[in-house]
Amino acid sequence: MTVGTLIVGGGIAAVRCAERLRRAGDTDPVTIVAAEDGLPYDRPPLSKQALLDSAVDRPVLKSSEALDALGVRLLQARHALRLHRAERRVDLDSGESLSYDDLVIATGSVPRRLPLLDDAAPHYLRTWDDALRLRNALRPASGHVLVVGAGVLGLEIAATSRALGHEVTVVDAAPRVLPRLGGPGLSEIVMALHEQHGVRFALGVTVGSVIPAGDGAATLALSDGTRVDADVVVVAIGAVPATGWLHGSELAGHDGVETDAACRTRDDRIFAIGDVARVERSPGVHERLEHWTSAGDTAAVAARNILARRRDEPPVQLEELPYVWSDQFDGKLQILGTIGPDDDLLPAVDDTESGRWLRLASREGNLVGVVGWNMPAAVNRCRTAIAARAAVTDVVTAAPWERMGRP
Numbered sequence: 001m002t003v004g005t006l007i008v009g010g011g012i013a014a015v016r017c018a019e020r021l022r023r024a025g026d027t028d029p030v031t032i033v034a035a036e037d038g039l040p041y042d043r044p045p046l047s048k049q050a051l052l053d054s055a056v057d058r059p060v061l062k063s064s065e066a067l068d069a070l071g072v073r074l075l076q077a078r079h080a081l082r083l084h085r086a087e088r089r090v091d092l093d094s095g096e097s098l099s100y101d102d103l104v105i106a107t108g109s110v111p112r113r114l115p116l117l118d119d120a121a122p123h124y125l126r127t128w129d130d131a132l133r134l135r136n137a138l139r140p141a142s143g144h145v146l147v148v149g150a151g152v153l154g155l156e157i158a159a160t161s162r163a164l165g166h167e168v169t170v171v172d173a174a175p176r177v178l179p180r181l182g183g184p185g186l187s188e189i190v191m192a193l194h195e196q197h198g199v200r201f202a203l204g205v206t207v208g209s210v211i212p213a214g215d216g217a218a219t220l221a222l223s224d225g226t227r228v229d230a231d232v233v234v235v236a237i238g239a240v241p242a243t244g245w246l247h248g249s250e251l252a253g254h255d256g257v258e259t260d261a262a263c264r265t266r267d268d269r270i271f272a273i274g275d276v277a278r279v280e281r282s283p284g285v286h287e288r289l290e291h292w293t294s295a296g297d298t299a300a301v302a303a304r305n306i307l308a309r310r311r312d313e314p315p316v317q318l319e320e321l322p323y324v325w326s327d328q329f330d331g332k333l334q335i336l337g338t339i340g341p342d343d344d345l346l347p348a349v350d351d352t353e354s355g356r357w358l359r360l361a362s363r364e365g366n367l368v369g370v371v372g373w374n375m376p377a378a379v380n381r382c383r384t385a386i387a388a389r390a391a392v393t394d395v396v397t398a399a400p401w402e403r404m405g406r407p
């Protein structure tokens with residue numbers, strides 16, 4: 001008997017995978033098991049509009065009518081507890097045990113904790129409930145917000161807190177902002193932008209000790225000898241893949257579930273997608289990306305390959321370039337391609353009047369990525385040149401960002 005596809009997760013990757021299966025003509029059962037209560041929702045607005053505007057509601061990805069129309073069964077508020085690979089079965093905390101023909105692991109990631117701060121009851125931001133708690137804490141808007149972590153999420157929270165009128169200090173053990181994304185050139189540009197908006201930074205510094213002051217407020221002693229009195233403390237020091245339920249399955253490694261470029265794990269009936277997956281992006285190189293677009297890209301590949309196996313067709317490979325965007329203050333930062341710490345960033349557009357710019361990332365003279373500020377069309381027009389790793393001198397001559405008129 002056909003039991004179809006079981007997708008464990010309930011975030012954007014899970015929803016996109018179910019949609020893609022149906023779009024490709026799959027008529028077998030599709031079930032999503034989701035740990036959170038309520039309909040699947042989108043996370044990017046949680047650090048932006050949802051904090052800024054109390055009227056913003058849970059950004060639902062699919063209504064129950066839309067899920068019904070797709071023929072997708074959603075089991076909410078159920079945790080997958082254990083995978084039995086040999087029997088193709090997953091145990092849930094509800095006592096149910098679900099069989100599958102194909103399993104998709106889409107359990108995402110959870111915030112990395114900073115136990116030193118536990119007594120101060122800091123905020124973490126991953127779920128809608130987290131966003132509601134932080135939104136309440138950020139009103140009224142005249143306090144001091146301390147953000148631990150200068151990655152994309154920490155900087156978004158910093159920008160949003162400034163926009164709400166708070167004083168903001170960002171602390172990070174790394175010597176630069178965005179330590180895991182791009183190189184020092186990008187860090188300098190983004191840090192300067194934040195400083196122009198009044199954000200203060202303590203970089204290359206760790207939190208030494210904490211004296212809680214109640215209601216989420218605390219005094220923090222930093223390793224450089226300074227003390228910060230914070231009304232709200234937010235920790236955004238990265239995320240770890242949610243793989244606890246895969247214990248004993250031999251699928252989860254030190255940083256997620258490894259797959260080939262077809263999003264297949266070592267078990268050909270099991271796929272991994274989204275934040276939890278470490279996908280082979282070039283031969284022998286596995287990367288776990290916490291990017292919204294990557295969740296959709298890997299979902300599409302897994303859906304195609306579930307059907308390819310059933311139809312005895314060759315698998316498709318993930319070919320999309322990594323892409324991440326971040327809304328900070330009144331602008332949109334976009335990074336397309338893979339930019340390493342040693343890559344050169346060359347200016348392509350510097351429009352100081354409108355505050356837009358574009359940088360080309362060059363590795364040994366070839367284009368490996370672009371970074372843009374408020375230039376979505378221009379970033380997109382560089383896609384072909386990045387995929388081809390074109391010579392940067394040729395790219396500068398061709399100036400693909402100028403096609404169709406203004407950059």
Ligand SMILES: Cc1cc2nc3c(=O)[nH]c(=O)nc-3n(C[C@H](O)[C@H](O)[C@H](O)COP(=O)(O)OP(=O)(O)OC[C@H]3O[C@@H](n4cnc5c(N)ncnc54)[C@H](O)[C@@H]3O)c2cc1C
Pocket residue numbers: 008009010011012013014033034035036042043044045046047078079080081106107108109125126127153242245273274275276289290291292293295323324325326327
């Ligand atoms: C606040 C915030 C802002 C962001 N902004 C941006 C942005 O601007 N740009 C960008 O590119 N990316 C952004 N991201 C990242 C992007 O949202 C993620 O890459 C994306 O949500 C990953 O989707 P996913 O489905 O893989 O994982 P998730 O969205 O984490 O979904 C996984 C789901 O699985 C559930 N789950 C976990 N374990 C189990 C289990 N055992 N059983 C059942 N269910 C389980 C979880 O509860 C969760 O609901 C942001 C992330 C956050 C948190």
